Amino acid sequence: MSVAAPPEAPAAPNLRALLPDELATWLGAHGVACTLAEARSVLSRELACRPDERPKRETVKKAVRDAVRELVDHRRLTVVERVEDPADGFVKYLLRSPDGALSEAVRIPLEKPDTFTVCLSSQVGCAMACDFCATGRLGLQRNLAAWEMFDAFQIVRDEAPGRVTGAVFMGQGEPLHNYDEVLRAARVLSDPSGGRIKAEAITISTVGLVPAIRRFAGEGHRYRLIVSLTSAIEARRATLMPVTRKYGLDELAAAIREVARTTGGRVTVAWVVIAGVNTGDDEVEALRALLGDVPLRVNLIDVNDARPDGYRRADEVEMARFRDALSTLGVPIVRRYSGGQARHAACGMLAARHFESSTTVS
Template identity: 50%
Template sequence: MILLKDHNAQTLHEALADLQPPERLVRQLHALAMKHSAREIPAELPNFSKRLLAQIRERVSIPALTRVDKVVSPRDGFAKYIFTGADERRFEAVRIPLLHRPGDEKYIVCVSSQVGCALECAFCATGRMGFQRNLATWEIVDQVVQIQQDSEYPVRGVVFMGMGEPMLNYDRVIRAARIFSEPCGLAISAKAITISTVGVVPGIRRLTREGHSYRLIVSLTSANSETRQKLLPIEKQFPLPELMEAVREYQAATRRRVTLAWTLLSGINTRREDARELAELTRGMPILLDLIDVNDPTGLYHRPDTAEAHAFWDALREELAMPVQKRYSGGQDIHGACGMLAAIPGEAGPAPETILGSAPCLGGDLSLAENADLP
């Protein structure tokens, strides 16, 4: 059986080549599933053969996720969705509101690519779940389809920053990204799709080699190999010199400023020495540093207080001399913020204070991040 949400219009047409369906029909069927949440191939459509539609109905199904839970933050409007797909294992997606421009209100969706994660990053709730399985392409795609149907405004961007390491489910992630960009479907620009990695070097190199227009963000968090090994165990498999070689190759091929994510951990990676090591590691390469406060409900890791955050920001300005932006960590009160996704349903609760800015996510060079300066 052909699963429609595993395909864009071109690959669906190729899969049905022996039936010789008109391309216009295939595009219409794709649009019905992606834009109008159709759950089956219709028996009738104007201007198309009932016999052909019956043949397609025998070959094509339109799978759909089951929505287990939805909770909306009263604090900032972020919405967390919990789904199940081909089995009963749960995974999450987060809807990020960008509503500050009248007439241009929109959402970004943070999608999961795996159930759980094998990489065991020290401060990440998903990593503590362990790896359960990769999501199928249709399971990634339907997160956005269902959220779009549940939303007042259009979804204009997708970030692969939910549960899992996207580069360890590379083929399905890239296929999903192509489907998101399908003009007759969700029509999300490739440049508004961001793929995140904690440092899976073969995936970065493949993305570079294949020349996709999607944005890449690399979670760095420390420029010191010993510290990084404690926080991000993947450092043992792909150490910083190898990782940065791949990142430099990506930058040279795309000629884009590389975005490096840095989770702020009090007393661990917010010293002037950390800024100095980062400057040395990235010397000669244009970067954008994307800061985000840690979200760790276990209490093992803490955000820097105001004085520590200001001192680190000053050190970055002096040592790094590259653009730095602060990503708003929304949805903390619903356990929907970065690092908190663990498929736990529930109501909104108290949220920790954000140190480097408290306005809702307003977008920036990256769709879910905003440029921010300390006062």
């Protein structure tokens, strides 16, 4: 699979992709003495605080502030549009990068009042071509750089009328297809001088890129991984998610076992529920055969892509029947609300709500 690189990076690193030690090292390499405390202070002021919360008094010496201004890239995204869905409070942001690329982020209200999570895109377009997904039909234009992902978070956070407590990489793109930049963004998001989000409140989704899942498992991250399974039947999944032709279900199941082993906890699998397609008893039995020995949690997400001739959401009767059948597996089943049905149609996996206070429905 070819990976489109971000547009040629300027020589200077972007401020929004730097950790304090990296900033201090970068400035030191350019002959500017900067202590770790000073680097932390610079980054905290710019990244960790909303503009109205920034301390009035400047504590970092002028030489360092001047060097940061001159030696570090400060480019940011611009907001093209923000659209709130009055039905559910989701706010979708359309953002423009300096090269003109457009990407999306979504502010998602959580069940706890005045708290939000941010759904981030990892790529412009997507190469995975999932059959139920509008983004998949665009193809991949390019990877987003870590700073673009962090900046999307920062823009959304700074406008939120409350606290942003999490981030989910479930917007456009396949996060593990842009592994290094997504993991860098997650590190800056969870740094006390960056996004100040708990590592466990950062969720990274994947359609099942097996080598990247193995790498993730081996690196021992505290971020949460969600594998979008959607079907446990090889031929059906290959139609819905062509990635299956490259990494078959047995290989994927082995990688999921590895995640379970290294994290010692349940592995979350997402199931994009499509009426009449992947809600039958055959799926439940296939899932039992494939992963019945693995501690799982199953997230049910309504397909979020209304094509006139295409896939439909399951009605409540079909959903309840499927949930009951799944409950025989003895694993927690969580129905995720997939927001913005009316105005935010995009990725079939986009932005499931209730990441922190979910409702177990069986």
